[in-house]
Amino acid sequence: TAEEVEKVLGPGREKDRSITNEVAGVVTGLAWTQVGGDILFIESSLTPGKGKLTLTGNLGDVMKESAVIALEYLKAHAKWFDLKPEVFDKWNVHIHVPEGATPKDGPSAGITMLTSLASLFTQKRVKKDLAMTGEITLRGEVLPVGGIKEKVLAAKRANIKEIILCEKNKKDIGEIKPDYLKGLTFHYVRIMKEVVDIALTKVDVKDKITVN
Amino acid sequence: TAEEVEKVLGPGREKDRSITNEVAGVVTGLAWTQVGGDILFIESSLTPGKGKLTLTGNLGDVMKESAVIALEYLKAHAKWFDLKPEVFDKWNVHIHVPEGATPKDGPSAGITMLTSLASLFTQKRVKKDLAMTGEITLRGEVLPVGGIKEKVLAAKRANIKEIILCEKNKKDIGEIKPDYLKGLTFHYVRIMKEVVDIALTKVDVKDKITVN
Amino acid sequence: TAEEVEKVLGPGREKDRSITNEVAGVVTGLAWTQVGGDILFIESSLTPGKGKLTLTGNLGDVMKESAVIALEYLKAHAKWFDLKPEVFDKWNVHIHVPEGATPKDGPSAGITMLTSLASLFTQKRVKKDLAMTGEITLRGEVLPVGGIKEKVLAAKRANIKEIILCEKNKKDIGEIKPDYLKGLTFHYVRIMKEVVDIALTKVDVKDKITVN
Amino acid sequence: TAEEVEKVLGPGREKDRSITNEVAGVVTGLAWTQVGGDILFIESSLTPGKGKLTLTGNLGDVMKESAVIALEYLKAHAKWFDLKPEVFDKWNVHIHVPEGATPKDGPSAGITMLTSLASLFTQKRVKKDLAMTGEITLRGEVLPVGGIKEKVLAAKRANIKEIILCEKNKKDIGEIKPDYLKGLTFHYVRIMKEVVDIALTKVDVKDKITVN
Amino acid sequence: TAEEVEKVLGPGREKDRSITNEVAGVVTGLAWTQVGGDILFIESSLTPGKGKLTLTGNLGDVMKESAVIALEYLKAHAKWFDLKPEVFDKWNVHIHVPEGATPKDGPSAGITMLTSLASLFTQKRVKKDLAMTGEITLRGEVLPVGGIKEKVLAAKRANIKEIILCEKNKKDIGEIKPDYLKGLTFHYVRIMKEVVDIALTKVDVKDKITVN
Amino acid sequence: TAEEVEKVLGPGREKDRSITNEVAGVVTGLAWTQVGGDILFIESSLTPGKGKLTLTGNLGDVMKESAVIALEYLKAHAKWFDLKPEVFDKWNVHIHVPEGATPKDGPSAGITMLTSLASLFTQKRVKKDLAMTGEITLRGEVLPVGGIKEKVLAAKRANIKEIILCEKNKKDIGEIKPDYLKGLTFHYVRIMKEVVDIALTKVDVKDKITVN
């Protein structure tokens, strides 16, 4: 029952959090911490420049590498996103993960970072009420990650409706009590292109800039 | 009563501190330390250059990241401040937080740094007797921070009259005894643009330079 | 017997892993960890640039050096691979080893990295169901590495059919129970050129790009 | 009495130290160490270059930051010192604090470094028998520092006649026995411009070079 | 007797090691480790570039410095080797010491590195069955090193026939039982030029490239 | 008596050390170690370049700073040495202190490094049988250093005939038993120019190169 779920999830303290998709590059990720799951936002922005990548948000080395891989993948597959190769030399990219007081690390924000950059360079909105977690690779595959149960419960608390996971994390969902999954739709993916196909809408962001 | 307040606040040892708004880039922030709250100043200056950012004042990595985010945000929204995009390539920016003997860290000086840079590039005075504390994000939102009670009391001791906080810190103010809040006006904000709108006056700084 | 093998190898948890050879630069290596052998993938990609080498995947210094040596060797012997010397100044190279949560180090991925780069620059497919492990040197020799038994068992679990090893690791194979080796073909090599000759096919990768 | 003073100050072991003001950039500072106060010299020199700042003398990060702030302040207020803005791009600046065997840190040499650089770029002599201690800020204010009593006694031992302090350190002088202060003149300052006005003479240094 | 020697030396496990002199830059050094002496190879290679020096092989700072000194010495005495000064700006140099799993440090590979670079830039073969150990200096002298007994025994196990040592290490050879030295010829040198004179043959390497 | 001296000094193990003054930049310094004094050599060399300074010999940060100060001083006083200011942009300078296995630190090699660079750039020989120890400053003064007794005894063992010391180290010589000082001449200096005047001869080095 809903009551029962409430008890397990705890009070909906994240419910009021503003999750907008009007701004390019803002994507909801799922994190696992020692005190349970949490949602996190990946933000990114472009400023005229020469292709420098800046990373902030108290990130560990592995999480920083995810950003490097995401950007490199985007560069190597620019055509898929209708991006001119030169575009990457004309802008500086900044990726930030808010709540700087908390150190963050691990590869699981990979698909979130990829989606953020794809939204940023295409200036397309990210689907609303969507969250995701998964490692990325240079060849374009999505790898499974840990802490799925805690992450899914945190997504629910934050009113997330759809979640993208690696196909190999499907078994982790099977182990969660179905009641807790009510109202959530799962997308299981194998490759990074599927993530972007699901996550990006065809609607321009507000205050769209001419990137390409 | 005033007497009672005096007792809690301790002697007004910071009262005599000169808080001027004549100089561009000087903004009063609020810090939380192990021995209570304190005010701190963010200073910034411009020298002809190529867009280098220098940070001094015994700052930790997270605090340095706040400065990077603030500058990046300003660049990405140059239009809002009537700044030409090229302006950021023609000047070196130096941000300093005085009292170098004390190590400083954390994200809570974010809105203070943003205001400092906005004042610096527009050469407008910051409102007098104003202090602020709040984390910034790349997408333009203001996030709540900790230590609100101690910070507010420190502001009062320093004769601050107005304080900018994140809307989500409103509840922390509700927990402070009303007597202690006498003479203080609070501005609760959701986004970074509101901070600048409140904090910057339309009056040029003394010895204004031509930045833009 | 197969049953016996199953018992030793444990359940085939890696069997379902997609090992494709359609993408340039993806090569299967063999790693030794405290909990046994494992397969790992080396991935690499090219983006227009000026010859910068980027390494990701939570790699230690020695493993990073392997990548530097592999690229240097390729440059010094460009002619053998029908590559123009200028080609290395026109592209940035990124080498990634997935599963960023796991720190990786040691020189044994050397021949795997070399094969990855050779496939990347020639845009030729790597032989299917092939894995390899071996240190490389600047003069072109392949050196023996440790953990051979565990690595071979891991390769078998992952449905690998052929394995490239240094000739000096032949004795380590002699010490493994023959039953465990059923279905595996071994290639013993002395020099790095032999590795590339065995590992690279003459078939172009899918979505071939013009590198040279 | 003199005798009494002698006892407290210890033997005048620093008396014979040559304190000349003929060379540009040599300024006497006051340091506080675990074994009492001491004088120290800030030296600086210019060589043709592109504006690089070199810092030597076994300096900690905070002390290095003081040098960066001092130089930045000078650049931002070049006009006050009749310096052309371009002058800072034509010279490399080296600041050294002798006695490399002793690690040195803290912000209290700030005004000493500022004076050194002001003397260096204007090629004016520093007043003789003058010492100073105080933190500097980017906005031009001088902040109080600690260890005043020990520093003043050290200055006296070294035959210093005048001392520049932050106005807020006046109270520390009030706590020193008047006998110990005989022969010393104190200058209390609020802003960095006052320091330079007091410290720099109008006399060119020996072997003056054409800087501006 | 030979039998006795065998006992002390242990089984000839390094005997089969291929020591070829066909490739430029491959030189045999002698190392001392906690489990006895060992031979090591210094390898080097040239690729078109701008004079960058790359060092790999899990080397400590002192060993890296040896490479820097060797290259600097070669540059300063280019004439002795019939090298044009410009040659050093046209190539990138990579020095590698195989067996990356073993950390290596100390100055004793100095003359080995010098010989490697001399062979590399002149494209002359190094004498066969030759090993060496000795520190180098910038002024061209060879300094004695430690672990001579262990190093010599290791050389013998590896079928080395000639060894170059600093003249000041002659006394260490005198302390080794003569039986163990059978079949070994020693060259004692004072200066670095002697090392190159002894070590380099007049025969071009295989696959010679045009360096100069 | 000589016998007594022998006993204190220990056997003359450094006597045979070749101390030549034919090569530019080789100067004998005096070091103090936990097992007594020792002599050390400062070497330096020039190669065509752009003014880069390379330091090797397992040097600590303070010792590296001495080299930076020495070079900066030489640049700032190029005229005194008849050097054109441009000369420093046309050469790379390498300073090395042999015996890389021993870590070295401290400011006392300052005058030795200065002399080495002065010899290098003027291509003049350093006086034979001369050693020195003393800290340098940017303004040109020589400062006293520690371990004088041990250093002097080490110099004597190495057949040094003349020693340059800071005037303020004269008192340390006064405390050494006169017998031990037989055959040694001391030069006490106040400023760095005196060091060079004493140490440099007017004779060109062998194999002189055209620097200026």
Ligand SMILES: [Ca+2]
């Ligand atoms: Ca949170």
Ligand SMILES: [Ca+2]
């Ligand atoms: Ca995540």
Ligand SMILES: [Ca+2]
């Ligand atoms: Ca304070």
Ligand SMILES: [Ca+2]
């Ligand atoms: Ca604050």
Ligand SMILES: [Ca+2]
């Ligand atoms: Ca695995």
Ligand SMILES: [Ca+2]
């Ligand atoms: Ca491997």
Ligand SMILES: [Ca+2]
């Ligand atoms: Ca002192």
Ligand SMILES: [Ca+2]
């Ligand atoms: Ca001071």
Ligand SMILES: [Ca+2]
């Ligand atoms: Ca070995």
Ligand SMILES: [Ca+2]
């Ligand atoms: Ca060696």
Ligand SMILES: [Ca+2]
């Ligand atoms: Ca010695």
Ligand SMILES: [Ca+2]
């Ligand atoms: Ca010395």
